[in-house]
Amino acid sequence: MRPVVVCTHLDQIRPVVPRTPQGCEDCLALGMPWVHLRLCLTCGHVGCCDASPGRHARRHAHAAGHPIVQSFEAGEDWRWCFIDETYV
Numbered sequence: 001m002r003p004v005v006v007c008t009h010l011d012q013i014r015p016v017v018p019r020t021p022q023g024c025e026d027c028l029a030l031g032m033p034w035v036h037l038r039l040c041l042t043c044g045h046v047g048c049c050d051a052s053p054g055r056h057a058r059r060h061a062h063a064a065g066h067p068i069v070q071s072f073e074a075g076e077d078w079r080w081c082f083i084d085e086t087y088v
């Protein structure tokens, strides 16, 4: 069994406003398609999921050092930490 991982980044969550509510900020700039969207809870960056070609949510998390995203899909409110690789 994997050990239980506890996310230590909850203090990086801010009251954010989605910067590009219409889609992935990076895909929009590059003209790329995406599958699902994730919202950075530190700065409001909207990025695409790991099933998308760009994986911009993950790239943003590591490039900007913003660990936690929330699903930006309708009806979903789960959160994921890219540093601890766990739901939070």
Ligand SMILES: [Zn+2]
Pocket (backbone or CB within 6 Å): 024, 025, 026, 027, 028, 034, 047, 048, 052, 054, 055, 056, 057
């Ligand atoms: Zn993207």
Ligand SMILES: [Zn+2]
Pocket (backbone or CB within 6 Å): 040, 041, 042, 043, 044, 045, 060, 064, 066
């Ligand atoms: Zn961010």
